[in-house]
Amino acid sequence: MSEPAIDLVNVTRRFGAKSAVDGVSLTVQRGQVYGLIGPNGAGKTTTFSMMCGYLRPSGGTLRVMGVNPWVDGALKGKLGVLPQDAVLPGGWKVGPLLTYWARLSGLDRPEQEARGSLEKVGLMEAWGVDTHALSHGMAKRAALAQALMGKPPLVLLDEPTAGLDPRIANQVRQVIRELRDQHTTVVVSSHNLQELEQLCDAAAILDRGRLAQAGTMAELTSQTAEFRVQVASGTVIIPELHALPGVTSARMEGETLLHVRFDGQNHKPEEVISRVVGHLLQTGVLILGVSRGHRLEERVLQLT
Numbered sequence: 001m002s003e004p005a006i007d008l009v010n011v012t013r014r015f016g017a018k019s020a021v022d023g024v025s026l027t028v029q030r031g032q033v034y035g036l037i038g039p040n041g042a043g044k045t046t047t048f049s050m051m052c053g054y055l056r057p058s059g060g061t062l063r064v065m066g067v068n069p070w071v072d073g074a075l076k077g078k079l080g081v082l083p084q085d086a087v088l089p090g091g092w093k094v095g096p097l098l099t100y101w102a103r104l105s106g107l108d109r110p111e112q113e114a115r116g117s118l119e120k121v122g123l124m125e126a127w128g129v130d131t132h133a134l135s136h137g138m139a140k141r142a143a144l145a146q147a148l149m150g151k152p153p154l155v156l157l158d159e160p161t162a163g164l165d166p167r168i169a170n171q172v173r174q175v176i177r178e179l180r181d182q183h184t185t186v187v188v189s190s191h192n193l194q195e196l197e198q199l200c201d202a203a204a205i206l207d208r209g210r211l212a213q214a215g216t217m218a219e220l221t222s223q224t225a226e227f228r229v230q231v232a233s234g235t236v237i238i239p240e241l242h243a244l245p246g247v248t249s250a251r252m253e254g255e256t257l258l259h260v261r262f263d264g265q266n267h268k269p270e271e272v273i274s275r276v277v278g279h280l281l282q283t284g285v286l287i288l289g290v291s292r293g294h295r296l297e298e299r300v301l302q303l304t
């Protein structure tokens with residue numbers, strides 16, 4: 001198997017006495033879309049900055065595309081980065097600025113690269129616009145276009161949809177899906193957990209600089225000994241559910257969502273679910289759906 005795109009082993013980064021990242025180990029496989037999740041101050045941007053080579057770890061080992069990212073030029077042509085607060089320099093029009101950057105990066109056909117990249121993010125109309133005249137959403141997409149020029153095999157996106165309106169955010173998510181289809185490795189941080197759940201193959205949850213959990217999205221949202229029943233109509237009689245074999249707790253979340261926990265050691269999920277659903281139907285309750293597993297948001301709230 002080829003070397004992972006990114007490999008952190010026990011990585012620490014201190015700022016004075018403060019450990020912004022503290023003993024974090026995680027692996028991003030090539031071709032994965034990988035999420036970095038965590039509350040404010042969890043260490044996501046610091047981790048990103050180390051992956052890009054902007055910051056050196058204080059301890060541990062870090063390899064990105066098989067090299068030490070902070071070695072000058074080691075990641076040339078291999079990495080595209082959208083920093084969290086990307087600021088475009090003033091005094092430029094967008095198209096010529098991107099063309100200039102493409103030339104600086106040594107790309108063969110700089111203007112073509114700039115046009116192709118702006119097109120990809122749906123921003124061709126900004127070609128001749130002054131950078132200072134761009135809206136927040138346009139500036140973010142122009143910075144994203146810069147990250148995509150030259151089709152680097154690894155793209156790091158720090159909060160790519162923060163502050164964007166829903167339509168533009170959706171467009172950016174589409175760009176990320178296209179990157180995945182082209183087998184580009186993407187690391188993306190976001191506070192929008194629903195978005196990460198949809199986009200990512202795997203993720204790491206950070207909390208106060210430490211790794212709370214890392215794994216595939218299926219592992220993070222793993223199916224535990226609980227399920228939910230979406231109730232369409234009828235009255236759920238909770239004490240009767242408690243009396244069913246295997247059920248350890250049952251409660252309503254709001255008017256229409258029944259949450260059931262069961263003894264997963266001694267009872268098969270399909271048996272308990274069938275028993276509960278059967279009982280509900282017998283008592284005149286109509287059901288819209290049954291779901292198992294945590295949503296990512298619940299998992300993050302549990303862990304952080």
Ligand SMILES: Nc1ncnc2c1ncn2[C@@H]1O[C@H](COP(=O)(O)OP(=O)(O)OP(=O)(O)O)[C@@H](O)[C@H]1O
Nearest residue numbers: 015018019020038039040041042043044045046047
């Ligand atoms: N240059 C720095 N000097 C001192 N402390 C820093 C520096 N950069 C980050 N920190 C601290 O390290 C911790 C992690 O910060 P970081 O920006 O990596 O978190 P984050 O997860 O990206 O947060 P957010 O979601 O708010 O962007 C914070 O407590 C922050 O104050």
